[in-house]
Amino acid sequence: xxxxxxSRSPQRPDEIVAEAKVVSPADVTALADQARAxxxxxxxxxxxxxxxxxxxxxxxxxEHADELTDLVVREVGKPVGEARxxxxxxxxxxxxxxxxxxxxxxxxxxxxxxxxxxGLLYTERRPHGVAGLITPWNFxxxxxxxxxxxxxxxGNAVLLKPSPDAIGCGQAVERLFTGLVPDGLVRxxxxxxxxxxxxxEVGDVLSFTGSAAVGRQVAVAATxxxxxxxxxxxxxxxxxxxxxADIEQTAVMLAGAAMGYAxxxxxxxxxxxxxxxxxxxxxxxxxxxxxxxxxxxxDPAVTIGPVIxxxxxxxxxxxxxxxxxxxxxxxxxxxxxIPADGSGRSEGYHVGPVVVDRIDPTHPLAQEETFGPFALVxxxxxxxxxxxxxxxxxxxxxxxxxxxxxxxxxxxxRGVDTGLVRVNAPxxxxxxxAPFGGEKASSIGPREQGLTALxxxxxxxxxxxxxxxxxx
Numbered sequence: 466x467x468x469x470x471x472s473r474s475p476q477r478p479d480e481i482v483a484e485a486k487v488v489s490p491a492d493v494t495a496l497a498d499q500a501r502a503x504x505x506x507x508x509x510x511x512x513x514x515x516x517x518x519x520x521x522x523x524x525x526x527x528e529h530a531d532e533l534t535d536l537v538v539r540e541v542g543k544p545v546g547e548a549r550x551x552x553x554x555x556x557x558x559x560x561x562x563x564x565x566x567x568x569x570x571x572x573x574x575x576x577x578x579x580x581x582x583x584g585l586l587y588t589e590r591r592p593h594g595v596a597g598l599i600t601p602w603n604f605x606x607x608x609x610x611x612x613x614x615x616x617x618x619x620g621n622a623v624l625l626k627p628s629p630d631a632i633g634c635g636q637a638v639e640r641l642f643t644g645l646v647p648d649g650l651v652r653x654x655x656x657x658x659x660x661x662x663x664x665x666e667v668g669d670v671l672s673f674t675g676s677a678a679v680g681r682q683v684a685v686a687a688t689x690x691x692x693x694x695x696x697x698x699x700x701x702x703x704x705x706x707x708x709x710a711d712i713e714q715t716a717v718m719l720a721g722a723a724m725g726y727a728x729x730x731x732x733x734x735x736x737x738x739x740x741x742x743x744x745x746x747x748x749x750x751x752x753x754x755x756x757x758x759x760x761x762x763x764d765p766a767v768t769i770g771p772v773i774x775x776x777x778x779x780x781x782x783x784x785x786x787x788x789x790x791x792x793x794x795x796x797x798x799x800x801x802x803i804p805a806d807g808s809g810r811s812e813g814y815h816v817g818p819v820v821v822d823r824i825d826p827t828h829p830l831a832q833e834e835t836f837g838p839f840a841l842v843x844x845x846x847x848x849x850x851x852x853x854x855x856x857x858x859x860x861x862x863x864x865x866x867x868x869x870x871x872x873x874x875x876x877x878x879r880g881v882d883t884g885l886v887r888v889n890a891p892x893x894x895x896x897x898x899a900p901f902g903g904e905k906a907s908s909i910g911p912r913e914q915g916l917t918a919l920x921x922x923x924x925x926x927x928x929x930x931x932x933x934x935x936x937x
Contacts, residue, residue, distance in 0.1 A: 475542035476813040483633030485655035490663035497667035499649035504622035519563035562614035590923035592620035597668025605634030615918035695910035700862030703855035707868030708741030720753035722891035771813035781837035861904030
């Protein structure tokens with residue numbers, strides 16, 4: 466009998482949101498064979514067919530936007546405003562890659578042959594075959610679609626293994642494609658580590674988003690097989706606040722970037738590095754965090770819902786105790802403002818937003834990501850030191866820089882070693898039509914999103930066509 470996966474609401478842990486049978490490694494192999502056969506048909510049908518199908522999937526998502534917004538809120542605890550935004554972004558992703566099916570697949574080059582023999586020299590991009598996609602729970606629609614849509618636009622099939630905490634959303638992604646693309650072209654394979662390893666073993670190209678430890682394993686396995694791989698992993702992201710930044714506006718912005726969706730974004734601000742009057746800015750940041758509403762993510766007024774599960778809640782609580790032991794100052798209530806049910810107990814996996822200062826920048830709390838509503842305030846005497854602190858971690862996903870002096874902003878932006886730099890904008894937020902990815906331990910392989918994704922999901926071959934011999 467197959468093992469059953471169950472996802473539960475982090476707001477109401479007794480509520481089962483979705484169930485699915487675990488797909489065994491043998492079944493993953495069989496589904497990959499079916500996907501490969503469907504891919505051959507998909508590729509032969511041509512760009513216009515692929516574009517029309519992706520547009521139809523986008524239209525279906527539009528029709529079910531409210532239903533899927535509710536599913537995201539229930540299954541992963543995303544506040545309803547953000548969930549609605551994720552659905553809208555998912556629609557835009559599908560529309561974008563539908564049109565990108567018509568993107569040129571190569572280029573014409575001048576041949577090196579003599580003029581009398583000259584023919585054509587050109588390149589051509591072709592799909593790899595089956596794209597194996599392994600995705601997390603925190604963006605349960607957008608991340609699967611920003612991987613699957615370019616893979617499909619480029620002519621590949623898709624095997625998607627969603628997080629066990631988001632199997633309902635994974636199933637919903639598969640339903641979006643049902644009947645609009647060849648049977649077997651897009652398959653969702655729920656499961657745990659064994660299922661994920663099987664996807665890595667059968668995919669012709671692999672894209673992973675998740676933890677750094679697992680991402681490195683995926684990259685090693687894929688490299689050993691000689692296939693293209695990208696792995697997007699964690700970030701210990703910094704916000705650098707320069708002395709001329711608008712204190713109130715920047716504090717509100719960084720509170721949202723650090724604590725929105727309970728800090729459960731790889732782009733969330735984890736470290737706030739203040740140059741200049743750190744006391745004044747810290748007071749404003751703490752006030753902004755305290756003003757954020759914690760509670761049921763279905764409530765439109767709530768910006769901080771529950772974390773995904775009990776283990777995630779324990780990790781944040783442990784981080785608070787570690788900070789206290791290390792001499793850190795807990796600037797928000799240790800337990801936060803936790804919503805309670807009628808018995809006075811928290812209804813879901815809630816943990817209050819935590820701001821800490823007086824932690825050494827080399828302490829593990831400052832070096833490694835606490836995936837939750839937990840942020841550190843660090844102090845720097847000048848911009849150069851702030852850049853050194855921002856760069857002084859193993860990760861390099863995104864840095865935000867805040868101030869008014871354009872010259873200083875650009876100087877600092879050039880100095881940070883992250884794949885994304887956002888000036889006077891929160892670290893959170895992704896433009897799906899621009900390349901996305903980090904440096905150091907945050908990313909392995911080519912960038913995601915934009916037209917860069919089409920390069921990743923294809924291989925390029927060079928074709929030389931010489932003129933036929935002249936008749937004698």
